Amino acid sequence: MNSQDKGRRAERELCKIVTASTGEKCHRTPMSGAIPSISSADLYGEVFNKDHTLQFQAWEAKNRQAISFRKWWSETKDRAALSGRRPVLAIRLPNAEWVVCSWINDYLGAYGTIKHLEKEIEAMRASA
DSSP: OOHHHHHHHHHHHHHHHHHHHHSOOEEEOTTTTSOTTOOOGGGSSSEEETTSTTTTEEEEEEEOSSOOHHHHHHHHHHHHHHHTOEEEEEEEOTTSOOEEEEOHHHHHHHHHHHHHHHHHHHHHHHHO
16 A cells, blocks of 8 residues: 555545544545645645535644654644644554644634533523
8 A cells, every 4th residue: 555545544534533523524635735835725634524614624634653743733734824724633653543733722712612512501401
């Protein structure tokens, strides 16, 4: 298996995980990485959602034995900036689970939103 096939397989796997976790259908970006100068939001990142509900994120997937974090994070940030999205880097080492890197404020903001929604749901249940 060549490195491109390995990368595509990892991207498809990541899409399945994102879809299963969020309920939002995500797709691998066709020819991802091949057209770095196009700034169309639908083309940036390794996975995208046709309904644009995950549009604020630019995903990059790396499935390698050796980690080049600084290089990969720089690439992820650059691509995200071209499309006006927030960078998300997903890394998987052989025989390991995926690890996701993002800005801490993005993570904490999402966590805060989830906690806020949980409280709202709890309040609605209590009043019903």
